[in-house]
Amino acid sequence: MSWQPPHLHLAHVSKRYDQVQAVHDLSLAVPRGAVYGLLGPNGAGKTTTIRMIMRITLPDSGTITLGGVPLDDRLRERIGYLPEERGLYRKMKVLDHLIFLGEIRGLPRDEARTRAAAWLDRLGLAEKAGRAVEELSKGMQQKVQFAGAVIHSPELVILDEPFTGLDPLATRQLKDEIAAMAARGVTVLLSTHVLPQAEELCQHLCLINRGRAILSGSLAEVRGRFNRHALRVVSSAGPAQLRAVPGVTEVHAREGEYVVTIANHVSVATVIRALAERVELHAVERHEATLEEIFLRAVEDDHAAAV
Amino acid sequence: MLRLSKVRTVMRREYTSRVRTKAFWISTLLVPVAIVAFTVLPSVVMKRQGGTFSIALLTSDGDLAGEIQAELARRVESAPGVGALNIRVEWIQPRDDADRQREELKQRVLHKELTGVLVLPQEVLTSGRVEYLSTNVTAFRLIGRLDNAVERVVLRARLRTAGISEERLADVTRGVKLDPVRLTSSGSEAREALGGSFAMSYVLTFLIYLTVMIYGFYVMRGVLEEKSSRIVEVIVANLSPTELMAGKIFGVGAVGLTQYLIWAVLAMNLAAPGLLGLGLVENGGDLLSPKLLVFFVLFFVFGYFLFATVYAAIGAAFNSEEEAQQMQTVISMFLAIPFVLMFVILNDPDAPISVILSLLPFFSPMLFFLRMTVAFPPTWQIILCFALMSMTLLAMVRVSAAIYRVGILMYGKKPTFKEIARWVRTS
Numbered sequence: 001m002s003w004q005p006p007h008l009h010l011a012h013v014s015k016r017y018d019q020v021q022a023v024h025d026l027s028l029a030v031p032r033g034a035v036y037g038l039l040g041p042n043g044a045g046k047t048t049t050i051r052m053i054m055r056i057t058l059p060d061s062g063t064i065t066l067g068g069v070p071l072d073d074r075l076r077e078r079i080g081y082l083p084e085e086r087g088l089y090r091k092m093k094v095l096d097h098l099i100f101l102g103e104i105r106g107l108p109r110d111e112a113r114t115r116a117a118a119w120l121d122r123l124g125l126a127e128k129a130g131r132a133v134e135e136l137s138k139g140m141q142q143k144v145q146f147a148g149a150v151i152h153s154p155e156l157v158i159l160d161e162p163f164t165g166l167d168p169l170a171t172r173q174l175k176d177e178i179a180a181m182a183a184r185g186v187t188v189l190l191s192t193h194v195l196p197q198a199e200e201l202c203q204h205l206c207l208i209n210r211g212r213a214i215l216s217g218s219l220a221e222v223r224g225r226f227n228r229h230a231l232r233v234v235s236s237a238g239p240a241q242l243r244a245v246p247g248v249t250e251v252h253a254r255e256g257e258y259v260v261t262i263a264n265h266v267s268v269a270t271v272i273r274a275l276a277e278r279v280e281l282h283a284v285e286r287h288e289a290t291l292e293e294i295f296l297r298a299v300e301d302d303h304a305a306a307v
Numbered sequence: 308m309l310r311l312s313k314v315r316t317v318m319r320r321e322y323t324s325r326v327r328t329k330a331f332w333i334s335t336l337l338v339p340v341a342i343v344a345f346t347v348l349p350s351v352v353m354k355r356q357g358g359t360f361s362i363a364l365l366t367s368d369g370d371l372a373g374e375i376q377a378e379l380a381r382r383v384e385s386a387p388g389v390g391a392l393n394i395r396v397e398w399i400q401p402r403d404d405a406d407r408q409r410e411e412l413k414q415r416v417l418h419k420e421l422t423g424v425l426v427l428p429q430e431v432l433t434s435g436r437v438e439y440l441s442t443n444v445t446a447f448r449l450i451g452r453l454d455n456a457v458e459r460v461v462l463r464a465r466l467r468t469a470g471i472s473e474e475r476l477a478d479v480t481r482g483v484k485l486d487p488v489r490l491t492s493s494g495s496e497a498r499e500a501l502g503g504s505f506a507m508s509y510v511l512t513f514l515i516y517l518t519v520m521i522y523g524f525y526v527m528r529g530v531l532e533e534k535s536s537r538i539v540e541v542i543v544a545n546l547s548p549t550e551l552m553a554g555k556i557f558g559v560g561a562v563g564l565t566q567y568l569i570w571a572v573l574a575m576n577l578a579a580p581g582l583l584g585l586g587l588v589e590n591g592g593d594l595l596s597p598k599l600l601v602f603f604v605l606f607f608v609f610g611y612f613l614f615a616t617v618y619a620a621i622g623a624a625f626n627s628e629e630e631a632q633q634m635q636t637v638i639s640m641f642l643a644i645p646f647v648l649m650f651v652i653l654n655d656p657d658a659p660i661s662v663i664l665s666l667l668p669f670f671s672p673m674l675f676f677l678r679m680t681v682a683f684p685p686t687w688q689i690i691l692c693f694a695l696m697s698m699t700l701l702a703m704v705r706v707s708a709a710i711y712r713v714g715i716l717m718y719g720k721k722p723t724f725k726e727i728a729r730w731v732r733t734s
Binding site: 054056076085088091092103145 | 313316317320324328532533536537538539540541542543544545546547716
């Protein structure tokens with residue numbers, strides 16, 4: 001397989017607001033057709049990064065390219081954008097609003113009308129077409145906005161915290177739509193602080209904290225970097241006994257089993273042997289760290305490094 | 308660079324979403340009602356007021372009393388639809404106890420037996436002073452009529468004293484009527500009732516003032532709505548702030564022109580015949596000449612753009628209507644200044660002060676237009692006026708667009724004037 005240039009590429013992008021370095025020397029390579037997770041705690045710089053891609057604010061330094069070409073206002077039209085701060089004209093009728101958004105995004109009026117109706121149908125909002133936006137529930141309004149963001153079939157879709165405020169059913173529906181878009185070859189950049197969602201949807205991710213990328217790569221790569229350090233252990237021994245085994249640094253009890261963290265310089269095999277000698281083992285296996293654990297640790301390490 | 312298709316899309320949204328509201332139709336129908344109520348109605352009521360009045364005439368001179376009685380009984384031709392004044396005169400001779408008699412007459416006035424008392428002193432022919440006692444001394448029409456009658460009678464008496472023969476009196480005292488003739492710019496003469504021209508100038512200028520203020524305010528409200536509901540974030544990826552601002556201003560302006568069109572149709576079919584019927588305007592066609600109408604629309608358009616750009620910038624700079632209130636009040640007051648200056652212009656439309664005031668770009672839409680309705684200004688002034696307005700408009704668009712571009716995506720604390728000035732400088 002030949003190497004493909006990234007679809008969206010940020011190189012050494014920095015942005016400073018008055019006293020705060022919002023984004024510092026950030027580089028991102030979003031592959032074409034991937035669902036790319038932009039993760040991080042609140043205030044990490046995710047939204048600032050997205051606003052720079054959308055040219056709402058311009059970076060102080062660094063370059064942003066789409067398909068290898070520096071992003072400008074004309075190229076920006078190929079991006080679909082669902083901002084974190086969502087808003088619609090409250091008094092406008094749902095169908096009219098989608099037609100308006102379609103036209104603004106460059107569709108001819110008739111085409112915008114056809115697609116708007118199709119999207120409402122698809123999202124189960126067909127009978128709300130003639131209603132004013134303000135009469136819809138919050139979840140429905142978000143679905144309308146999502147349709148508005150992708151109505152012009154963009155090649156790149158940026159979704160900033162798209163699941164906030166959605167009920168489980170609407171969340172499922174939106175996830176399915178994102179997966180379907182990716183299957184069609186659309187690149188999706190998804191910002192979220194809810195890690196299980198990223199884990200479910202993304203093949204690539206980047207964790208940013210305090211404006212810097214502290215972890216990035218494919219989901220498998222990110223996992224691989226942390227996984228060999230932990231074991232899932234089922235044992236009748238108490239946590240203190242496990243803690244006493246050489247090479248074990250941490251023990252967390254949960255649901256009748258333990259997650260045992262291993263010191264960096266010790267091999268996994270050595271620890272398993274030591275465990276078997278000292279305590280009664282019912283089962284041992286490698287622990288697949290959740291993204292949440294990985295990120296909590298990465299963020300902690302980052303803060304520790306900063307002190 | 309402005310992409311016209313984008314501007315047109317925004318414009319259409321602004322236009323249709325406004326014209327479809329009930330509020331638009333209610334205001335379209337209410338404004339003419341309000342204008343009639345505030346301007347035409349009072350003068351109509353005043354003109355039409357007729358009725359029967361009892362006046363006591365206190366004088367020792369029987370001849371004089373008789374003549375005044377006859378004079379007041381004479382029917383005066385009145386304009387169509389205006390009620391007649393029926394004045395009953397009761398002659399009372401002064402008694403020796405003058406103070407007591409005066410007191411009694413006062414009581415009769417207070418008990419509404421009499422409308423008023425005319426007190427003619429003995430030496431009225433020389434002093435020329437007559438008292439009128441009444442509870443209402445602002446009944447202009449009645450007092451005018453009494454004044455006129457007494458003056459004519461006293462004048463005749465003086466002329467008799469001076470030796471003018473009875474036969475020649477009627478000839479000498481025949482009245483003179485002043486006919487105001489307005490010269491139109493083409494040199495033709497327009498004859499009209501004095502009140503008509505003023506009412507029309509006032510109404511049209513008031514309309515420009517009202518619509519510029521209302522539609523400017525709509526622009527500001529719209530911008531604030533987009534900002535506070537974060538719609539801007541959603542559409543800004545596909546639309547430059549300048550395109551959004553232009554579309555909004557054009558769209559709201561088109562709503563204004565639509566309203567004018569409706570009013571024009573209403574005026575031609577209902578109001579103009581009505582005014583003619585009331586005798587306020589003798590020649591409606593001349594007052595609402597096509598040329599004046601064209602300038603009316605032009606001045607609305609310029610006035611609207613001048614103020615709408617300012618209002619849009621205010622909307623973009625602040626976060627809420629409460630925050631914007633202060634600035635908006637300043638602008639509204641600015642808009643009201645020419646309204647106050649109207650009378651300076653009406654008094655002498657071609658005086659240097661009138662010319663200068665009317666050429667100030669933010670005042671021109673009202674004051675220069677007002678001058679046009681009373682005395683058409685020379686061509687060079689018209690050209691200068693539009694040149695000044697155009698230049699100011701271009702500068703305003705630039706400044707407002709700069710404020711708009713930055714402000715529309717700026718949230719959080721209320722910006723200071725220093726910050727706003729920096730936005731303009733750095734753009």
